[in-house]
Amino acid sequence: MLSTANADDPARCAVDDRAREVCLHNAAQRIATLSPGATELTYAAGAGDQVVAVVSYSDYPPEAKQVASVGSHTRIDLEKLVGLAPDLVIGWVTGNPAEQLETLESLGMPVFYIEPRDIEGVASAIERLARLAGTEAAGQTVADNFRTTMNALEERYRDREPVPTFYQVWDEPLMSVNSEHLIGQVMEICGGDNVFGEQPRLVPRIDDEAVLAANPEAIVAGGMGEENRHWLTHWEQYPNLTAVAQGNLFFVPPSLIQRPTPRLMEGTRVLCEKLDVARQKRRGA
Structure with a gap:
């Protein structure tokens, strides 16, 4: 330009x-x-x-x-x-x-x-x-x-059924985001109920036990790189975890959702579509 x-x-x-x-x-x-x-x-x-x-x-x-x-x-x-x-x-x-x-x-x-x-x-x-x-x-x-695109996404998804969601922002140490974090705000737009949303830190450190106790219906991770989904495979060792049992382990390219830039529009759209998949499985669609 x-x-x-x-x-x-x-x-x-x-x-x-x-x-x-x-x-x-x-x-x-x-x-x-x-x-x-x-x-x-x-x-x-x-x-x-x-x-x-x-x-x-x-x-x-x-x-x-x-x-x-x-x-x-x-x-x-x-x-x-x-x-x-x-x-x-x-x-x-x-x-x-x-x-x-x-x-x-x-x-x-x-x-x-x-x-x-x-x-x-x-x-x-x-x-x-x-x-x-x-x-x-x-x-x-x-x-x-x-602004227009983000408002339109919020309008589209604001009345969808909540999906208890864990967003993994890092693996070692295991880290998530709270509801005040920008990613937490994106989750809210999509109707995701952030299972660690009430944590006092923007990026709380957690452990596997905390995730198992929260039992999210969906787990979303970015991973190290645009095509690296290995963070999600870690959770497959817990078959009784609802997100695993339902097949709701979702990858979102980190550059689309972890950088506060206009590409957040695409990251939000991808996340919203993933959580809709979880809703469809809930209904047995």
Whole structure:
């Protein structure tokens, strides 16, 4: 997508997800995105042509893989990043090393922190990034489509029968999500009754015994990679678990549901369809 940024634009400001107002004299022309999610959101905002640095696993959209990598989200190659002379750095609130981002700020680089925690936060992040990049029209179109699609999915599935569901976000240690987590919110849209929804931590650590006690009707996992479903095979050793007995072990590609980006639309659609399968089996359809 062609950039609509104009170097002669007046100062533009946006509030980041640390409640800090970040202002640029001109629309950003050289953007560094320091997490795969930040990369996706910046491209979604219409600013892909302005991205000059990414981190490992920034694999979507495909053209992002051609951009210079400056390490991982947990360890940034500061010398390489500084050498690329970004005029805007997109950081991840809880994912990037705070001291490294503080070093970048001390060198005069504006750092805009993002970490969407809900559906509206994803749309808002796109709009704010578009504001800083001077790509407002493109970003607004994507943000509006995201809101419309997610609202339509909620309308479609809100009255479906609840399905007690366990979402496995990691295997060792075994981890799930609570109802406040973005994935938990997606489960709610689809009519999934999150069996660990009341846990106080966003990403609670649990064990097999806790899952067996909760006895979910469906188990959903992402796994390590887009085609790796081995996390689900672990549960087959428990044939009396309702999800196993009913054949409701479902895989959802992690990039569609574990990144707070517009692809969450597809991840939500896939999850909703999986839970509908569980409902059909319940009725013996």
